[in-house]
Structure formats: C-alpha cells, structure tokens
Amino acid sequence: MPREPKASVTSSPASPVSITSADVARLAGVSRATVSFVLNDTPGHRVSAATRTRVLDAARQLGYVPHAAARSLRAGRSNLVLMPASVSAIGRLVSDWVDDLHSELDRHGYTAVLHAGRFTDPLDAARAWAELRPAAVIALDGDRFTAQAAELLSRAGVRGLLAFAARPVAGVHTIGFDHADIGATAAEHLIARGRKRIGVVLPQERGLGTLARPRLAGAESVAARHMATVTPVELAYTRESATALARRWPGLGLDAVFAYNDEYATLLLHALQAEGIAVPDEVAIVGSDDLVLSALQQPALTTIRLDLPSPARVADALHELIETGTTPPVPAVEALLVHRDTS
Amino acid sequence: MPREPKASVTSSPASPVSITSADVARLAGVSRATVSFVLNDTPGHRVSAATRTRVLDAARQLGYVPHAAARSLRAGRSNLVLMPASVSAIGRLVSDWVDDLHSELDRHGYTAVLHAGRFTDPLDAARAWAELRPAAVIALDGDRFTAQAAELLSRAGVRGLLAFAARPVAGVHTIGFDHADIGATAAEHLIARGRKRIGVVLPQERGLGTLARPRLAGAESVAARHMATVTPVELAYTRESATALARRWPGLGLDAVFAYNDEYATLLLHALQAEGIAVPDEVAIVGSDDLVLSALQQPALTTIRLDLPSPARVADALHELIETGTTPPVPAVEALLVHRDTS
Structure with missing residues (x-):
C-alpha cells in the first residue's frame, strides 16, 4: 500500500555562505596566517593579547569553526580514536562496554568514532582508517589486523594501535581475547554433562563470521580429545x-548445541520448544555473554560470562600508548561458564 | 581475585618513521605540488601520464596514504557521513537498519562514521561535528537539532543535513518520526482493551531520555481524552x-504498562511473572519495535512495529542533498500496533 510522506521538509536551497578563516581575518583586520596561529595555537608564534582577542571575537561573531583536519595537518595528529565496527555486529554486552569506553576516552579529550567501512583486505581497511589520521585505532576483532596493516597505520602517524586479539601482532598492543576459548569452554561443559554430539551455531548475519569461526574451532579441538x-x-x-532449523533438528542427531551467543540461544530455545523438543532432556543449550534476559528464560539459559577489562583501564592504556608509545599489558578477556537449567 | 594478564604485548617503541608527500616527491623526482596534484586528482592541473605513473609507483613503494583531511581541505568537503549516536542507545531494530544504511552510503562512495561525543548543548554538538567537516550529518534523534546548529554546520560546509524528527527544523531535511505517536498508539490500544491506569516505562539508561519523554507525552495526551x-x-x-519494580507493583495500582520497547517489556514481563503477577489478567503489557524474540515470549508480546524508510531510499536522498542541496520528501516513520497475548 503506498504511503503518503508526512512532516517532511527540504532545506532551503539558499544555504548560508560558508565562513572561512579569510572572513575572520578580514573582520579582525589581521592576516590569515595570524588567524591560523591564534585558532590553532601554533607553537613558536607570538601574537599580542589584543590581536588574539580581536581574532577570537571575530571568529565568534561569524560563527567560524576551526577545521579539525587543518589542526591535525599542522599538529600531525588528531584527537580522534577510531573504532572499526559495524553497529549490529556489536551485541548488547559489548555495546554497553563500548559506550563506557567512549565516556572514558572523552574524559581524556578524545573523540571516539566508529568507522563503518567494510573491507575484505586488512590493508584496504588500514588505508581507509589512515586517511582520517586518527590518533589511535582500537579494534574489537583484532585478529584481522596484520603487521603490514599496523605498519601502514603507524607510518600514517597513528600512534595508538590497540586490538582485542587471540595472537600478538607486531606493532599492535594486544589485549588477549581468544574466541576459541569460548567455544572450548562450552564444549568442555557439554561433554562433562554427558553430551557427545554437539552442534555449533554459525550465525548468518554479516560480520559475525570472524567471531563465530574461532568459537567453532575451539569446540572442535575439545571434542577431538573426548x-x-x-x-x-x-x-x-x-x-x-x-x-526451519528446529523442524530438521531430529534428523541432525545432536544432543547439545553451543548457540554462538545468548540471543541466538534464546531464539533456538523457543523454536525447539515450539516443535516439542525438550530442553535440556533432548538437547542441551549453551549461549554466551550472560545477558540480562538469559537467566529469566524458561528454562534459565546456561551461558558463558565474558570478563572484559574495565573501559577506564583500556582508555588509560590507549592514552599512554598515544603519549609515550608504550603501556603495560591490559588483562586478557576471560570466559567463565555460568551453569543454569538448559544443560 | 587478582587476574594475571596474558597474551598481551606492547608495540615496539621504535615505530616506523611517518611517510609524507615530501618523501614521495623525492623518490619520484618531482615537486611536492605535483605529488599533491596526482594523489588528490586536483582539477585544472595537467600532469603527464609518465609523471603520474612515477608518482603513483613511488607512493605505493613507500606505503604513503593520502590524507583525507588534506583532500577535504582542498576540495572543501570530505566523503564522511557523520551519524551522532551512542552505540547502546541504538536498539536491535535500528542497528540492523543503520548497518544497511552504511552499506548503501558505501555504494555512493561515502564513509559512514558514528560520532560518540556527548553534548547537552546542541550548538556544542554541532561545533564538534563541524570540526570533522563531514559531507553530511544524519541524526536519528533529530529533535535535538536547532536552526542555529544547522546554520553552524551549513557554514562549516556540511551540505547534507538529514534528521529523523517530529517537527521540521529550518535548514534540515526532516524525515517525520514522532515518538509521541508510539506512546499514543500504545495508550489507545490499552484503553480500547479496557485498561484505565497505565504505567509508562522511563528507561534509566543514558541517552534514552530524549526518546522516552515524547513517548510518555504521547500516552499522556491520549489518556487525558479518555x-x-x-x-x-x-x-x-x-x-x-x-x-524491585515488580515487588512494588501491587502498590502502584496500575492495570497496564507501555514498557518503552520490547527489551524492557520482556524484562518486566518476566520479573512480574516471577512475583506471581498475571499477564495480561492483572497487568497488560505493550512493547515497541517488534523484535524477533517478542512473538516467542510466553505470553507472546503485544508490540508496536515501526516502519522505517528503506536505507537505500535514505542514502539516495542524502546523496542528492549533498550534490544538489535539495531532495524530495522521504516517507515518515509509521507506528503500527501488533496485537498479541500480553494485552
């Protein structure tokens, strides 16, 4: 059914004229260079207090905003902290953590931006991030970082490179986060509960493959030993x-499933129950992330709690990396099983 | 219990030297200006094919990345599309939509970044966004936009200003999204089901107040008429x-609740049931967003479906705004009640 647009307006075609530093210079009666010295706090240039005031007044009067890019070109760096991420690949657990991290970065005077560009080649990604000349890059799925990408960023003047990753990468400060541990922890628990044929959910949503595959591999390595x-x-x-999955479940011959995270686990739990498959009697389920709603499911969901380092600690480390090029290790992420009623 | 850091490394203090366009010029045997003309595709400058190849080869060999800021300074604009948002304030419904929008913007050659800065004054926010000189700003909670902020952005050269908002703002292309409609739709339904004393959930999480207050006001205006x-x-x-809320529920004397969205509704549903309060017999519940899990709750959750305009349509509109300064209206967001078993 066609819908009528409502409450929509178009901006007036007569947009205000862009204000440049030349306009500020004209109003203040000084050179454009002087405007630049004052507004960018360029070191090594003396400007009298009276001139300084005149420039600042003119800028305020015209509504002139100094250009972060210009400042960053001059200073060789910006106050941007770039986080490569797609919004939806960040689950509820991590999104609250990311928000807190942004608050902590703000406290240090940085502006956090999420870069939504999608790249298959790590070098293409690094090149796109480098174009923005951030002070730092912090990657949540840092296993896609390569030494070559790190070097490219470093050469572009990015001073802080921080990544959650399973393995160290040359030139990158790594916070240990091995998704294989999560799959291994789930498989160990299910095997200890007497299960032998374990399904592992691979989410089909974009961007989750890089996190799901090591979880699968971790479960496989444990299963192989048992x-x-x-x-x-x-x-x-x-x-x-x-x-659809619940309907073909009986044919799969599985007595357990590690469902990637609590959201997929809850979805599968409800779908299996709707098909008359008993949880945990016929199928045991383990999720991950210990979300608020997981303990409230019927039956309550067995899950894996991820202890992330505190956002304040990570922001401090990043700041130190930017300022000094080095910082002490940040504790690795730990995966802890929370046993409830689905297993 | 103290935890030992593991798998953490510090980047080598001997960082690679930053590569500048001067290095590229030296290797290619050309002037720095020529390097700039080639790498930034500056119009109006003729460079021979041979020189062009020499510059590109030198840039590749040195791993030089052109500076987006420099290009944007020269061209007067960037290809950044800035979206002010905190990650956690974006619910599951909107996060998938935002991801799709980012894909569509990518198709048009834009890079989408989420700006996580937090501001109480809309002008401070506009100033921080303007510093990055984005080509466009697209705001999900555009009711915080002011005409003054729009003018500041416009003067800083931001060509596309798009906002989801209840009311038009001068200088901003508005897509109608009135959160009061959501609260009103919920209240109308609950009253039609015979309820008279309606609670409206105000989430205490950061950043949600600007969306929750109009939903409350919409419910209040309907209730006042009935x-x-x-x-x-x-x-x-x-x-x-x-x-805690479920325990003091009997004292509140409410026979219905509009719970802000499906996540809060599901949480409250489980908490009320755990306290022996029958849903919907004693309390009717309405959520919002029609999330995947909402229909699977016991009882299935009554909710409000939000029809957002297609990401492709919004990206096209933004591109046209940037290119031409105008674009036809985009259909407003519509709120539709989905009646299930909690009301």
Whole structure:
C-alpha cells in the first residue's frame, strides 16, 4: 500500500555562505596566517593579547569553526580514536562496554568514532582508517589486523594501535581475547554433562563470521580429545530460520548445541520448544555473554560470562600508548561458564 | 581475585618513521605540488601520464596514504557521513537498519562514521561535528537539532543535513518520526482493551531520555481524552531493577504498562511473572519495535512495529542533498500496533 510522506521538509536551497578563516581575518583586520596561529595555537608564534582577542571575537561573531583536519595537518595528529565496527555486529554486552569506553576516552579529550567501512583486505581497511589520521585505532576483532596493516597505520602517524586479539601482532598492543576459548569452554561443559554430539551455531548475519569461526574451532579441538563430534549449524537471526532449523533438528542427531551467543540461544530455545523438543532432556543449550534476559528464560539459559577489562583501564592504556608509545599489558578477556537449567 | 594478564604485548617503541608527500616527491623526482596534484586528482592541473605513473609507483613503494583531511581541505568537503549516536542507545531494530544504511552510503562512495561525543548543548554538538567537516550529518534523534546548529554546520560546509524528527527544523531535511505517536498508539490500544491506569516505562539508561519523554507525552495526551491515568515508572535494564519494580507493583495500582520497547517489556514481563503477577489478567503489557524474540515470549508480546524508510531510499536522498542541496520528501516513520497475548 503506498504511503503518503508526512512532516517532511527540504532545506532551503539558499544555504548560508560558508565562513572561512579569510572572513575572520578580514573582520579582525589581521592576516590569515595570524588567524591560523591564534585558532590553532601554533607553537613558536607570538601574537599580542589584543590581536588574539580581536581574532577570537571575530571568529565568534561569524560563527567560524576551526577545521579539525587543518589542526591535525599542522599538529600531525588528531584527537580522534577510531573504532572499526559495524553497529549490529556489536551485541548488547559489548555495546554497553563500548559506550563506557567512549565516556572514558572523552574524559581524556578524545573523540571516539566508529568507522563503518567494510573491507575484505586488512590493508584496504588500514588505508581507509589512515586517511582520517586518527590518533589511535582500537579494534574489537583484532585478529584481522596484520603487521603490514599496523605498519601502514603507524607510518600514517597513528600512534595508538590497540586490538582485542587471540595472537600478538607486531606493532599492535594486544589485549588477549581468544574466541576459541569460548567455544572450548562450552564444549568442555557439554561433554562433562554427558553430551557427545554437539552442534555449533554459525550465525548468518554479516560480520559475525570472524567471531563465530574461532568459537567453532575451539569446540572442535575439545571434542577431538573426548570422542565427541561437532557439527556446524547455520542459523539466521529470524523466526523463520529458527523454525526451519528446529523442524530438521531430529534428523541432525545432536544432543547439545553451543548457540554462538545468548540471543541466538534464546531464539533456538523457543523454536525447539515450539516443535516439542525438550530442553535440556533432548538437547542441551549453551549461549554466551550472560545477558540480562538469559537467566529469566524458561528454562534459565546456561551461558558463558565474558570478563572484559574495565573501559577506564583500556582508555588509560590507549592514552599512554598515544603519549609515550608504550603501556603495560591490559588483562586478557576471560570466559567463565555460568551453569543454569538448559544443560 | 587478582587476574594475571596474558597474551598481551606492547608495540615496539621504535615505530616506523611517518611517510609524507615530501618523501614521495623525492623518490619520484618531482615537486611536492605535483605529488599533491596526482594523489588528490586536483582539477585544472595537467600532469603527464609518465609523471603520474612515477608518482603513483613511488607512493605505493613507500606505503604513503593520502590524507583525507588534506583532500577535504582542498576540495572543501570530505566523503564522511557523520551519524551522532551512542552505540547502546541504538536498539536491535535500528542497528540492523543503520548497518544497511552504511552499506548503501558505501555504494555512493561515502564513509559512514558514528560520532560518540556527548553534548547537552546542541550548538556544542554541532561545533564538534563541524570540526570533522563531514559531507553530511544524519541524526536519528533529530529533535535535538536547532536552526542555529544547522546554520553552524551549513557554514562549516556540511551540505547534507538529514534528521529523523517530529517537527521540521529550518535548514534540515526532516524525515517525520514522532515518538509521541508510539506512546499514543500504545495508550489507545490499552484503553480500547479496557485498561484505565497505565504505567509508562522511563528507561534509566543514558541517552534514552530524549526518546522516552515524547513517548510518555504521547500516552499522556491520549489518556487525558479518555479518563485514563498515566504514571511514569523508572526502570533500568537490569534484573535487580526489574525485580524491585515488580515487588512494588501491587502498590502502584496500575492495570497496564507501555514498557518503552520490547527489551524492557520482556524484562518486566518476566520479573512480574516471577512475583506471581498475571499477564495480561492483572497487568497488560505493550512493547515497541517488534523484535524477533517478542512473538516467542510466553505470553507472546503485544508490540508496536515501526516502519522505517528503506536505507537505500535514505542514502539516495542524502546523496542528492549533498550534490544538489535539495531532495524530495522521504516517507515518515509509521507506528503500527501488533496485537498479541500480553494485552
């Protein structure tokens, strides 16, 4: 059914004229260079207090905003902290953490921006980030970082390179976060509960593959040591996909599933129950992230709690990296099983 | 219990030397200006094919990345599309939409960045965004935009100003999104189901107040016409807060609640049930967003579906705004009640 647009307006085509530093210079009766010295706090240039006041007054009067890019060109760096991430790949657990980190970075005078560019080649990604000349880059899935990408960023003047990653990368300050640990912790628990045929959910949503594959590999390595099997199971975060999976579940011959995280686990739990499959009697389920709603499911969801380092600690480390090029190690992320009623 | 850091490394203090366009010029045997003409595709300058190849080869060999800021200074604009938002204030519904929008912007050659700065004064916010000289700013909670802020951005050369907002703002292309409609739709439904004493959840999480207050006001305006009452109810997104609210629920004398969105609604549903309060017999519940899990709750959650304009349509509109300064209206967001079993 066609819908009528409502409450929409178009900006007037007669936009205000852009104000440049030349306008400020004209009004203040000084050179453009003097405006630049004053507004960018360029070191090594003496400007009298009276001239300084005149320039600042003119800038205020005209509504002139100094250009961060210009300042960063001159100073060789910006106060941007760039975080490569797609919004939806950040789950509820991490999104609150990211918000707190942004507050902490703000406290240090940095502006946090999420860069949403999508790249298959780590060097292409590094090049796109480098173009913005951030003071630092902090990557949540740092296993995509390469030494070559780090060097490119470093050469572009990016001083802080911080990444959550399973393995150290040359030139990058690494905070240990091995997603294989999560899959291994889930598989160990399920095997200890007597399960032998474990499904591992691979979410079909964009951007989650790089996190899901090591979780699968971690479960596989544990299963191999215990005469258990691991079967990858594809699931999209929709009711239709979950219902389709639940319907073919009996044919899969699985007695347990590690469902990537609590959101997929809850979706699958409800879909299996709707098909009359008993949890945990016929299938045990383990999620990850220990979300607020997980303990409230019927039955309450067994999950894995991830202890992330405090945002304040990470912001301090990043600031020290930018200022000095080095910082003490930040504690690694730990995965802890929380046993409830689905396993 | 103290934890030992593991798998953390510090970047080598001997960082690679920063590469500048002067290095590229030296290697290619040309002037710095020529390097700039080639790498920035500056119009109006003729450079021979041979020189061009020599510059590009030298840049590649040295790993030189052109500076987006320099290009934007020269061209007077960047390809950045800035979206002011905190990651956690974007719910699941909107995060998928934002991701798709970013893909569509990418298709047009723009780089989308989320700006996480927090500001109480809209002018301070506009000034911080303007410093990055984005090509466009697109605001999800555009009711914080002011005409003054729009003018400041416009003067700083920001060509596309797009905002989801209840009311038009001078100089801003508005897509109608009235959160009061959501509260009004919920209240109308609850009153039609015979409820008279409606609680409206105010989430205590940072950044949600600007969306929650108009939803409350919308419910209040409907209630005032129907001899019903509306009571604001504070709730944080934690089990503890939900349990505390459920325990004092009988004293509140409410027979219905509009719970801000489906996440808060699901949390409150479980907490009320755990206290032995029957839903919907004693309390009817309405959420918002129609999340995947909402239909799977026991009882299935009544909710409000929000029809957002397609990301492709919004990206096209933004591109046209940047290129031409004008674009046809984009359809407003519509709120539609989905009646299930909690009301």
